[in-house]
Every structure is written in structure tokens, then in C-alpha cells.
Amino acid sequence: MQAGTQDRWILVPGTLCTHEVFTPLLDALGVATENRTFVEADLPKVEDYAPRLLEASPDGAIVCGFSLGSLILAHNLQAVKQARALVLLAANPFPDPIGNRAKREAVRDRILGGGARDWIFVNWSAMAVDQSEDLQNFVASMAEKTVPSIAAQTELAISRPGADADLEQSDLPILFVTGAEDQLTPPDPLIPIAEAARHARREVLSGLGHFALLEAPKRVAGCIVNGLKDLRVQSSAVEAYT
Numbered sequence: 156m157q158a159g160t161q162d163r164w165i166l167v168p169g170t171l172c173t174h175e176v177f178t179p180l181l182d183a184l185g186v187a188t189e190n191r192t193f194v195e196a197d198l199p200k201v202e203d204y205a206p207r208l209l210e211a212s213p214d215g216a217i218v219c220g221f222s223l224g225s226l227i228l229a230h231n232l233q234a235v236k237q238a239r240a241l242v243l244l245a246a247n248p249f250p251d252p253i254g255n256r257a258k259r260e261a262v263r264d265r266i267l268g269g270g271a272r273d274w275i276f277v278n279w280s281a282m283a284v285d286q287s288e289d290l291q292n293f294v295a296s297m298a299e300k301t302v303p304s305i306a307a308q309t310e311l312a313i314s315r316p317g318a319d320a321d322l323e324q325s326d327l328p329i330l331f332v333t334g335a336e337d338q339l340t341p342p343d344p345l346i347p348i349a350e351a352a353r354h355a356r357r358e359v360l361s362g363l364g365h366f367a368l369l370e371a372p373k374r375v376a377g378c379i380v381n382g383l384k385d386l387r388v389q390s391s392a393v394e395a396y397t
Contacts, residue, residue, distance in 0.1 A: 166221075167225075171297060172222070176297060177193075177221070198311070215238070225243035226311075
């Protein structure tokens with residue numbers, strides 16, 4: 156499949172992920188390397204990211220987040236209001252459950268103590284349907300590279316407010332994409348948001364988990380292209396796939 160290289164993408168990765176988490180998807184979409192701008196997820200408060208997003212110049216870009224990155228974008232809609240569209244992969248725009256702090260801090264401490272790779276392997280069945288060792292090693296390698304960010308990411312996850320009302324009231328075209336088997340950010344809680352939002356679609360990919368964009372990047376790419384088309388978002392990717 157050939158997709159357009161003219162679209163500019165701004166991307167925010169998830170917890171313990173480098174920008175490499177997007178590479179197979181962007182390659183499947185045909186997004187040129189020079190049109191990929193990444194925003195690091197290493198600050199402890201959702202409001203801390205507005206200056207970075209504005210500096211990335213979202214005007215006319217497709218802005219995309221994965222997991223924690225989707226959460227960050229959902230709380231910074233004003234900073235990306237000039238984007239062409241918002242693509243939220245594995246999104247959970249709700250407040251962290253009450254009483255979840257101790258669990259998150261225990262994971263943080265384990266990772267800071269050198270257990271990033273082991274934590275990924277132990278919890279992999281909740282992250283993906285694809286149980287291949289190569290994919291697990293790829294995600295574990297990203298986790299090891301991003302250990303210094305886990306303290307800020309943990310605090311952000313714990314302290315975040317809800318963003319569902321903001322998403323419902325936004326004028327941005329919003330595309331939610333989630334794996335049907337995603338146990339970390341399941342798709343069903345997004346139903347009322349997608350139904351109430353002014354300009355949104357929810358796409359669920361069967362047989363894929365939280366890391367759907369790595370499990371089946373071409374399928375996710377096709378889903379994004381079709382979703383943007385349904386939202387009537389003009390992009391060279393849509394034109395190339397049509």
C-alpha cells in the first residue's frame with residue numbers, strides 16, 4: 156500500500172516507549188521521515204506539554220498519540236486546535252482509578268530498580284495478542300531506553316483529570332483506534348465519547364491488543380486512512396489509498 160508523504164505528523168509515544176513505537180505504522184502510511192515530529196512523554200503534569208505541542212507547530216498536521224501519548228493530547232486540545240485531525244491510539248482519557256497510586260508506584264520502583272525488561276515480559280499477555288518473542292524484545296528494548304522517564308510518566312498517570320468532556324466538545328476531527336483485545340485501554344469506555352463528540356469516530360480492530368500498531372501496522376494504517384476518509388479529513392494518505 157502506498158500512502159501520501161505530504162502529510163505532516165506530530166506524535167507522542169506511550170509509557171516506556173520511544174518514538175520507534177510509531178515507525179512500522181508511519182512506514183506503512185508512507186509518511187516521509189522529515190514529516191515526522193516527535194514530542195517526548197517525560198513531564199509529570201498534563202499541562203506541561205502545551206508549550207512543546209505548540210512548538211511542534213500543529214497547524215495543518217495530523218496529531219497522533221499512543222496510550223499515554225493519547226492521554227496527553229486529550230488534555231491539550233487547545234494546543235493542537237489547528238491540527239487537521241487527532242488520531243488517538245489506545246486512548247484512556249479518564250481519571251486514574253482512586254486507590255491506584257500504590258500499584259503504579261510499585262511498578263515505577265521495580266522499573267527504576269532495573270526490572271523494565273522483566274516487567275514487560277511478565278505482563279506481555281495483557282499488552283498484545285501477538286506473543287512472539289521478537290515483538291516482546293522490541294517493546295522491552297524501548298522500555299529499557301526510557302527508564303529515566305518512568306517517574307514523570309507515573310506521576311502524570313496518577314494525577315491526570317478526566318478529558319472526556321473536552322473531547323466531546325472539541326471541534327477537531329478525532330479518530331479513536333483501539334485493539335478489540337486491548338486489556339490496558341479497552342475500547343468500550345470510548346463509546347459514549349465518540350457518540351457525543353461533534354466530529355469523531357471509534358474504530359476497533361479485531362484480534363489485536365494494546366500494541367496493535369506494532370502487531371499489525373498495515374491493518375492499523377488502513378484503519379486510520381479509512382477513518383480519516385469517513386471524517387472527511389483531507390490528506391494525501393486518504394487520496395493514495397482511495
